Amino acid sequence: MLKYPTYFLFALALLGACSEKPADGEFMASGDQISYNFHVRPILSDNCFACHGPDENKRESGLRLDMAESAYAALKENPGAHAIVPGKPAESEVIKRLVSTDAAEMMPPPESNLKLSEAEKEIIRKWIDQGAAYEPHWSFVPPVKAALPELSDPSWPQNELDYFVGSRLEQRGLTPNQPANKMHLLKRLSIDLTGLPPSLELMQAYQADESPEATEKIIDRLLDSPAFGERMAVLWMDISRYSDSYGYQDDNVRTQWPYRDWVIHAFNNNMPYDRFITWQLAGDLLPDASKEQILATAxxxxxxYTEEGGVIPEEYRVEYNVDKTNTFTKAILGLTVECAQCHDHKYDPISQENYFQLYAFFNNTPEKGYEGDVSxxxxAKNPIMWIEKEDLQGVLDFVNHKDTSNIMVSVMADFKxxxxxxYILDRGLYDQPTREVQPSTPEAIFSFDQNTYKPNRLGLAEWTFAEDNPLTARVFVNLIWQELFGAGIVRSAGDFGMQGDLPTHPQLLDWLAVDFQQSGWDIKQLIKTIVSSATYQQSAEVDKKKQEKDPDNFYLARAPRIRMNAEHIRDMVLFSSGLMVQELGGPSVKPYQPEGLWEASTSGRGELAEYRQDAGNSLYRRGLYTFIKLTSPPPKPIIFDGSNRDVCEVTRNRTNTPLQALAMLNDPLVLEASRVLAAGLLDQGKSEDAAIEEAFARILCRPPSAEERGLLTEYYREELKRFQQSPEKILQAVRPGESPLGPMGDTAxxxxxxxxxxxxxxxEEAITKT
Known part of the structure; x- marks a missing residue:
């Protein structure tokens, strides 16, 4: 481990604000008007719906507080009383129970360990006094484009979304930051749109371009880069729970990587989102489906998948379809429908019947629960699509496959x-079928008209992108916002239901969702709209007033400072050092990994019983291509909060731990990249000052200040003297990694x-988007 005092002085000199951790959602009342959706429902959902909500099996006293007709009706146990009497809080049993001190009457009951604050009780009382008007859940109402709010400073907005952000800032007594300086903005754009830091050439070109269109030209250039598809694929691999092995104990290899190549290809070609999802859900059911459309269904x-002998095939077949159902509803609809597998959802209007109606769309495939053990x-598991040599020269020419063997990929198919x-499965158990159900969707979202949609996955895809579907556009827009700002407008990106966070900017979310639909589901246009805004392009500096008023940056009075994704940290190191092999697509690779880690979690059977590190160019591929073994995910990405890919994941954590610092200090790749960059700069004949300045710019994407330059130069001279006095330490220092040393590689x-x-x-700035 490095223990050099000057290094720590230098680190302290550059230390910035730590990455922010997303907080719970918040929505402030407009004047004195109480909204059921934004003020009352969250209180009832947290404290009352478990016993008085959608779950019929857990409902107490036959009372539902999530529906007006039930809440207004006479109580079954006391016909002379009503839970809620609109306009009359004193006559409403809800108020009487909330303020009661009698343990036999008070609600929530003492044994629940739930308790409303006085402020929450006052909100309920005031809402009833105002008429107790119920509203459909906000996310189940189709979005509409609101008129742009008026701002006291109309010069700030650069496009429409700034009006909504600016309006919320004014309501909170906040003002936006000044625009970010060009180098900070360029780094932010480059990381967000390609997952890579900007090249020196791009930095120089952008700095020199003083035209009003300079930033737009950079945005277009980055969106057109092949690296854009790789950057977006990182998000989609988490969502699609992509891995290179089957999971469970006998965790053997599988070849789903052509699907990853397709995802990169689809993003780079700006495939409209409706087609992107339709092909993945039901490409095999399209008329005269091509191999590309079938590949997407991977x-x-x-x-x-299990390859363990002795399992019950039907149990695992059901489990596989449960996973498909949960992935679709979480990633594309943004709902926790999985909560209804065993019983009616306790908070959202989704019954167990609804769950298995959705499950039915995925239940008509010949997929088996068990095809044999690891021996x-x-x-790939049936149904299988073969990718042959002629496919690589035709419809699947984007698949990066260098040898002549055919490839097997697990895809979808239905019985013909x-x-x-x-059947509805009692308590969700595979061997407890009860009542038969047909493919359909929750009525609360909007009905699945059998006369309009076929009862199969293609019909489900058409329903998903119907104009009246209130969720699809909102959910994807929110995912993209989360990728760019570190937190979504709805911070619970996988839960737009009753227990999910409320949108911080509801009208902005709806405006973006409708605009996305009207654009023809154009993903690149959506991203360009967001990154072209003054909101996105403002400085990330934090002043005391804003920190006190909005510590979690709900209202976006500054750009967020957030740590890069795990894959992008690896990519930054590779790219800035010149080590990166920028090859698009192809099979996954096995880079450096601590010895014994893989073997400790394996059964000792199958092709993946031992970790066989790759060599040559395969060591220097982007983080997207790192081999993912489910029972032993690669350690460095996990240290930096990467997904372990067991299940669909739409939001990554961002933690700050000592292990992350240790990884950056000791990772063989970081050490190898450092010595390769050092030797390369010296091989070019650069002076110490020029070499330090270029290395600084490559990594931090800006020139060093005079103080930083002085600290680094002093540190260099200290180290040079140390190595000159102890030349035997040189080879020990420059040994890490398998790349050759080069002419200057073994010098002091x-x-x-x-x-x-x-x-x-x-x-800290090296791995932070500022």
Whole structure:
């Protein structure tokens, strides 16, 4: 481990604000008017719906407080009383129970350990006094484009979304930050749109371009880069729970990577979102489906599979379809429908019948729960699509496959001449079928008209993108916002239901959702709209007033400072050092990993019993291509909050732990990148000052200040003297990694410069988007 005092002085000199952790949602009342959706429902949902909500089996006293007709009706146990009497809080049993001190009457009951604050009780009382008007849940109402709010400073907005943000800032007595300086903005744009830091050439070109269109040209250039598809694929691999192994104990290899190549291809070609999802849900059911459309359906087949002898095949077949159902509803509809697998949802109007109606769409496939143990394993499970040599020269020319062997991919197919019946499973158990159900969707979202939509996955896809579907556009827009700002407008990105966070900017979310639909589901246009805004392009500096008024940056009076994704940290190191092999797509690779880690979690059977590190160019591929073994996910991405890919994940945590600092200080890749960059700069004949300045710019994407330059130069000279006095330490310092040393690689100058570059990589700013 490095223990050099000057390094820590340098790190302290550059230390910035820590990454922010998303907080719970918040919505302030407008004047004195109480809204059921934004003020009352969250209180009832947290404290009352478990016993007085949608779950019929857990409902107490036959009372539902989530529906007006039930809440207004006479109580079954006391016909002379009503839970809620609109306009008359004193006559409403709800108020009487909330303020009671009698343990036999008070609500919530003492044993529940739930309690409303006085402010919450006053909101309920005031709402009843105002008429107790119920509203449909906000996310189940189709979005509409509101008129743009008026601002006291109309010069600030750069496009429509700034009006909504500016209006909320004015309501809170806040003002937006000044625009970010060009180098900070360029780094932010480059990381967000490509997952890579900007090249020196791009930095120089943008700095020199003083035209009003300079930023727009940079945005267009980054969106047109092949790296855009790779950056977006990182998000989609989490959502589609992509991995390179089957999971469970006998965790053997599978070949789903052509699906990843398709995702990259689809994003780079700006495939409209409706087609992107339709092909993944039901490409095989399209008329005269092409192999590309069928390959896209691998989305449904990325879940875990068992290869352990002695299992019950039907149990696992049901589990696989449960996973498909949960992934669709979480990622695309933004709902916690999985809560209704065993019983009616306690908070959302989704019954267990609704759950298995959705399940039925995925239940007509010939997929088996068990095809054999690891001794007869194959890299795909039925149904299978073969990718052959002629496909790579035709419809699947985007698949990066260098050898001549055919590839097997698990894809979707339905029975052609029969229909598997679907039953509600009692308590969700595979062997407890009860009543038969047909494919359908929750009425609360909007009805699945059998005369309009076919009762199969293609019909489900059409329903998903129907004009009246209130969720699809909102959910994806929110995911993109989360990718760019670190937190969504709805911070619970996978839960737009009753227990989810409320949108911080409801009208902005709806405006973006409708605009996205009207654009023809144009993903690049959506992203360009957001990154072209004054909101996105403002500085990330934090002043005391804003920190006190809005510590979690709900209202976006500044750009967020957030740590890069795990894959992008690896990519930054590779790209800035010149080590990156920028090859698009292809099979996953196995980079450096601690010895014994993989073997400790394996059964000792199958092709993946031992970790066999790759060599050559495969060591320097982007983080997207790192081999994901489900029972032993790669350690460095996990340390930096990467997804373990067991299930669909729409939001990553962002933690700050000592392990992350240790990884950056000791990771062989960081050390190798540092010595490669150092040797490369010296091989070009650069002076110590020029080499330090270029290394700084490559990593931090800006020139160093005079103070920073002085600290680094002093540190370089200290290290140079140390290596000159102890030349035997040079080879020990420059040994990490498998790339060759080069002409200057084993000199005292290279070793000293390497230590300086390691220090720069370990500055907080290096792995932070500012």
């Amino acid at each position: 989305f449904n087949r990325n879940h875990k 007869i394993s194959k890299p 001449d029969s229909l598997r019946r679907t 100058e290279a070793a000293a410069l390497m230590q300086v570059i390691v220090a720069i990589y370990n500055v």
